[in-house]
Amino acid sequence: MQISTARTAEQFARRQSLAERFAEFIDPHYVISDEETLKPYECDGLSAYCEEALIVVLPETVEQAQRVLQICHAEGVPVVARGAGTGLCAGAMPHSEGVVLSMAKFNKILEIDTQCRAARVQPGVRNLAISEAAAPMGLYYGPDPSSQIACSIGGNVAENSGGVHCLKYGLTVHNLLSVQFLTMEGELLTIGSEGLDSCGMDLMALFTGSEGLLGVVTEVRVKLLPRPERAQVVVAGFDSVTKAGDAVGEIIAQGIIPGGLEMMDGFAIQAAEDFAKAGYPLDAQALLLCEVDGTNEEVDEHIAAVEALFHRLGATSVRTSQSEEERARLWAGRKSAFPAVGRISPDYYCMDGTIPRGQLSHVLLEMQKMSEHYGLRVANVFHAGDGNLHPLILFDANIPGELERTEEFGGKILELCVEVGGCITGEHGVGYEKLRQMPAQFSDAEIVQFHALKRAFDRKELLNPGKGIPTLRSCQEYRSLDMNITPNATVESQQDSKGATHG
Amino acid sequence: MADLTAQLIEQVRAAADSGRKLNILGGGTKAFMGRQVEAEQETVNLAEHAGIVSYQPVELVLTARAGTTLAELKAALDEQNQMLAFEPPCFSEASTLGGTLATNQSGPGRPWWGSVRDHVLGVRLINGKAEHLRFGGQVMKNVAGYDVSRLQAGAFGGLGLMSEISLKVLPKPAMQRTLVIECGQTEALKLMNQRAAEPKPITAATWYQGKLFMRLAGAGSAVDAAAKAWGGQELEDAETFWLSLANQQHPFFETQSPIWRFSINSKTPEFNISGDHLIDWGGAQRWYAGDYDWDQMVSIAKHAGGQISLYRGGNRTAEVLHPQAEPIQKLQQRLKASFDPSGIFNPGRAYSWL
Numbered sequence: 139m140q141i142s143t144a145r146t147a148e149q150f151a152r153r154q155s156l157a158e159r160f161a162e163f164i165d166p167h168y169v170i171s172d173e174e175t176l177k178p179y180e181c182d183g184l185s186a187y188c189e190e191a192l193i194v195v196l197p198e199t200v201e202q203a204q205r206v207l208q209i210c211h212a213e214g215v216p217v218v219a220r221g222a223g224t225g226l227c228a229g230a231m232p233h234s235e236g237v238v239l240s241m242a243k244f245n246k247i248l249e250i251d252t253q254c255r256a257a258r259v260q261p262g263v264r265n266l267a268i269s270e271a272a273a274p275m276g277l278y279y280g281p282d283p284s285s286q287i288a289c290s291i292g293g294n295v296a297e298n299s300g301g302v303h304c305l306k307y308g309l310t311v312h313n314l315l316s317v318q319f320l321t322m323e324g325e326l327l328t329i330g331s332e333g334l335d336s337c338g339m340d341l342m343a344l345f346t347g348s349e350g351l352l353g354v355v356t357e358v359r360v361k362l363l364p365r366p367e368r369a370q371v372v373v374a375g376f377d378s379v380t381k382a383g384d385a386v387g388e389i390i391a392q393g394i395i396p397g398g399l400e401m402m403d404g405f406a407i408q409a410a411e412d413f414a415k416a417g418y419p420l421d422a423q424a425l426l427l428c429e430v431d432g433t434n435e436e437v438d439e440h441i442a443a444v445e446a447l448f449h450r451l452g453a454t455s456v457r458t459s460q461s462e463e464e465r466a467r468l469w470a471g472r473k474s475a476f477p478a479v480g481r482i483s484p485d486y487y488c489m490d491g492t493i494p495r496g497q498l499s500h501v502l503l504e505m506q507k508m509s510e511h512y513g514l515r516v517a518n519v520f521h522a523g524d525g526n527l528h529p530l531i532l533f534d535a536n537i538p539g540e541l542e543r544t545e546e547f548g549g550k551i552l553e554l555c556v557e558v559g560g561c562i563t564g565e566h567g568v569g570y571e572k573l574r575q576m577p578a579q580f581s582d583a584e585i586v587q588f589h590a591l592k593r594a595f596d597r598k599e600l601l602n603p604g605k606g607i608p609t610l611r612s613c614q615e616y617r618s619l620d621m622n623i624t625p626n627a628t629v630e631s632q633q634d635s636k637g638a639t640h641g
Numbered sequence: 642m643a644d645l646t647a648q649l650i651e652q653v654r655a656a657a658d659s660g661r662k663l664n665i666l667g668g669g670t671k672a673f674m675g676r677q678v679e680a681e682q683e684t685v686n687l688a689e690h691a692g693i694v695s696y697q698p699v700e701l702v703l704t705a706r707a708g709t710t711l712a713e714l715k716a717a718l719d720e721q722n723q724m725l726a727f728e729p730p731c732f733s734e735a736s737t738l739g740g741t742l743a744t745n746q747s748g749p750g751r752p753w754w755g756s757v758r759d760h761v762l763g764v765r766l767i768n769g770k771a772e773h774l775r776f777g778g779q780v781m782k783n784v785a786g787y788d789v790s791r792l793q794a795g796a797f798g799g800l801g802l803m804s805e806i807s808l809k810v811l812p813k814p815a816m817q818r819t820l821v822i823e824c825g826q827t828e829a830l831k832l833m834n835q836r837a838a839e840p841k842p843i844t845a846a847t848w849y850q851g852k853l854f855m856r857l858a859g860a861g862s863a864v865d866a867a868a869k870a871w872g873g874q875e876l877e878d879a880e881t882f883w884l885s886l887a888n889q890q891h892p893f894f895e896t897q898s899p900i901w902r903f904s905i906n907s908k909t910p911e912f913n914i915s916g917d918h919l920i921d922w923g924g925a926q927r928w929y930a931g932d933y934d935w936d937q938m939v940s941i942a943k944h945a946g947g948q949i950s951l952y953r954g955g956n957r958t959a960e961v962l963h964p965q966a967e968p969i970q971k972l973q974q975r976l977k978a979s980f981d982p983s984g985i986f987n988p989g990r991a992y993s994w995l
């Protein structure tokens with residue numbers, strides 16, 4: 139859906155004059171103000187929400203980015219920082235009257251410090267590129283979101299990205315040492331240090347996952363980990379989701395913390411197998427992938443324990459990877475679950491709630507009821523180790539009203555997650571997309587506190603405005619009406635028709 | 642052992658209305674930390690606001706009131722063969738969870754098992770407007786809203802009164818062994834950094850007076866194989882050694898001199914500072930005992946890529962935590978004001994300007 143309407147002559151003039159000012163100190167090729175070239179920047183990985191920026195700039199130095207911010211601050215122009223644009227919550231969607239500050243040119247790895255196992259990188263460096271550069275030293279960067287081949291570390295900091303190895307190796311917030319960032323006023327600050335902690339309140343934690351609302355990342359120092367000697371994955375089929383859920387609890391109860399622990403439901407198994415031919419058991423109602431990594435001895439010991447446990451708990455099939463090639467193939471099914479589902483449906487909508495693991499059966503059952511109520515199919519992919527659920531709702535945007543039904547269904551799933559003690563987003567972020575569900579998780583007083591906190595960093599509220607935290611007014615409307623209003627938007631734009639979505 | 646939330650909210654409201662400053666007190670075992678504050682502050686006693694609210698071993702999540710003692714948590718976790726992996730110092734039986742998070746205290750396993758802030762999942766906090774707020778949650782992953790929970794680590798209670806904290810807990814390792822190697826400091830630093838880069842189950846590395854102690858923990862077969870490969874003498878009663886270090890009852894901490902703490906780049910070579918010292922966290926945390934010049938210690942810490950704090954003793958009316966760059970200082974003042982507009986919570990405890 140396009141959020142705003144046609145531009146006025148005044149806005150065109152503003153675009154023109156700002157572009158001229160930026161071109162004085164940024165290569166004019168990297169100051170984008172024509173509609174055709176602005177197009178690719180209209181959305182991030184969640185293309186259901188689009189907006190044309192006033193201008194996109196791609197600075198090449200910190201000083202250039204600093205001047206852009208100083209000018210925008212002085213002129214009261216909103217700024218949306220952008221990494222690789224792979225985010226899934228419309229957090230990098232432009233502001234129609236604002237500047238998109240793309241950090242794509244900041245793509246250098248500045249230092250790999252083998253001795254103390256750290257890397258200093260620019261924000262546009264891809265997540266996977268860090269691990270690739272560190273590989274010759276036997277090191278790697280822990281967090282591995284599914285988009286790691288493309289997503290940038292600056293974006294990872296903004297979203298506190300996770301991945302399939304979070305339970306054991308943590309989120310982005312657990313793997314950072316320091317961050318250098320620009321404030322909206324253009325001040326260059328460094329938080330954290332080369333040590334493991336810093337004096338005073340933990341600004342590093344606050345900044346991580348702040349969705350580009352508090353500052354623009356210009357440099358990051360990350361921790362590197364020694365690559366495990368070996369990793370092996372056990373894939374087990376179960377005839378019920380409950381049994382698979384119990385098995386997850388049992389692994390933890392035995393004191394084993396797997397490197398990765400993923401679950402798929404019957405529908406997702408079918409789609410993934412058709413797509414990736416990973417060799418999954420098609421008769422299973424639930425599939426567990428349990429990866430154990432560590433030293434050779436540890437992997438031997440834990441794999442044997444996990445296999446025995448799966449058999450004891452009634453697994454209908456148990457298969458353990460015997461080679462790196464087989465391990466990759468078994469993971470390929472899980473990793474391609476989203477595109478696999480995309481192939482059997484014109485469109486799908488990916489949710490990101492987190493729940494206490496013990497609530498899994500209940501949540502899946504409730505979701506099944508909702509699925510019938512809305513007449514929309516849903517496939518489930520679950521980071522079972524840390525309770526992060528990714529229901530994929532299948533729909534067809536060309537059928538009038540189906541996108542709206544899908545969004546409503548999705549919203550109900552997230553509210554259910556909060557109800558059972560979880561949260562509305564485990565790793566994708568709130569961005570623009572989940573503003574509507576924020577009041578389900580936070581009270582008005584908490585929302586007010588968030589806004590006050592933001593103003594401590596950005597007193598004019600110009601950095602990524604209208605994202606992350608809903609306005610108090612829209613929260614109150616949500617509570618009183620329980621309808622699908624679009625938070626932080628004007629009444630007119632809520633009535634806009636919704637267009638294409640991603641798939 | 643009760644829920645005193647309503648009473649605490651009232652006390653905060655009354656203080657905010659009258660402009661009285663509040664000194665937040667748990668077990669009182671960390672009174673020596675931070676700056677010395679004015680005597681006329683009113684005390685908010687959290688020690689009675691205690692008790693485990695929920696503990697689900699299979700979820701690896703525990704929620705407790707801020708005044709709950711670490712001893713009580715440990716007893717509950719022991720029954721399930723689980724632990725607080727950040728090895729918080731228990732200065733005495735009275736040390737509380739709230740104080741541990743407020744002062745950001747973690748033990749020897751910190752570089753490998755994470756710090757207290759790494760294990761925090763959520764907090765409930767009474768802000769300066771006497772509003773009882775909830776941030777984070779009781780699940781491993783939660784990125785909705787700003788991470789106000791982990792922000793509390795090291796804030797010395799200056800952002801509000803924490804009433805409840807949710808933590809990630811972990812299973813205890815199946816086996817632990819500790820190896821001792823006799824070597825000088827330079828050699829120890831080299832070995833610590835080398836070993837930390839190997840994919841072995843190392844979980845602590847400490848050097849004191851010519852001895853390097855390295856702890857291995859995990860699956861029995863993995864610990865045994867690493868111990869064999871690395872060599873060194875096995876430490877008898879290793880658990881007592883690591884506990885004494887975590888609880889700061891190790892002989893180094895018995896000194897009457899001021900104690901200084903460096904948090905720095907682990908590869909930093911040996912400092913040219915005389916006096917008793919102990920290296921922990923695989924080189925990233927270094928303790929010194931003695932009367933040193935503040936500015937000189939700050940400068941040494943900066944060169945080592947990190948920070949200094951005057952941890953115990955010495956002049957506690959001056960600054961005791963590493964100086965902050967001016968814009969960061971202003972940012973922290975604005976942040977405090979956003980939570981505590983009348984400046985009632987622990988003013989001046991972390992920094993004179995906060």
